[in-house]
Amino acid sequence: MVTELQSAIRDEHLQARLRLLEAEKEHTRRGDELAAMRRALPRLRIDKPYVFDTSDGSKTLADLFAGRSQLLVYHFMFGPEWSEGCPVCSFWADSFNGGVVHLNRHDVTMVCVSRAPLVRIEAYKRRMGWTFPWVSSLGGDFNFDFGVTFAAPSAGTSQRDMPRGPGAVPDDAVYNFTRKPFGPENPGLSAFALEDGIVYHTYSCYARGLDALNVTFQLLDRTPHGRDEGGLPAPLAWIRRHDEYEHA
Secondary structure, eight states, X not given: OOOHHHHHHHHHHHXXXXXXXXXXXXXXXXXXXXXXXXXXXXXXXXXXXXXXXXXXXXXXXTGGGTTOSEEEEEEOOOOTTOSSOOHHHHHHHHHHGGGHHHHHTTTEEEEEEXXXXXXXXXXXXXXXXOOSOEEEOTTSSHHHHTTSBOOOOOTTOOGGGSOOXXXXXXXXXXXXXXXXXXXSBOOXXXXXXXXXXXXXXXXXXXXXXXXXXXXXXXXXXXXXXXXXXXXXXXXTXXXXXXXXXXXX
16 A cells, blocks of 8 residues: 555655656757767878788778778777786776677777787787777877877887887786876777778767766666765776676
8 A cells, every 4th residue: 555655755756757857868969969069070181001910910090990981999908018908998898899790780890909919919808708809009109199198209219110019028017007097008989981092080089988888887877876986995996807806
């Protein structure tokens, strides 16, 4: 039997939910407008000859499109001296790994790019069980030019002159993720278009701009406690690689 108090609480909840629904609809409409604004940004022609190490040999930026007209690049934090990929970027990759096949069917190729040597990238990818393409930009300026690596090259040395390929970095190099700051590597997402053989940069985002790519965050935002990071020493401090959580 529903009491008068329970009925009042239900009515209060309903009215509050209807107000929230209006705000959510406005958020959706605004999101559509922002998406249109992204697509309308002026396109920047890319003339620099970027080269990447891939499992199929060296490839240019245009080659990474793999026959499609659109390319998304996730700038995955994995520095040349690191022994494994960033756990936070790994958290993001768990979200988009399964979506890449659907992007491919919509004329979009998605790849991850890191400065780690390809041999380490491929070993870490196998460990994580991911299937998306992942290439190395070691020895090039790509990460620097797209705002995800900030360390300057040594005096008189171009990043393109750095050693690349297997053996370029000592096998015993170890990255300590607890070191603050984390170093020169940062995450991001960049979009490109290929038209008549010419590559154009159309969009990039960083930091909280990447939130929309993370399914886990979107789900947490709809739970009673949300992301629940208030008592942590830093946001994201709870995140581990998916093979590092204790069995729940």
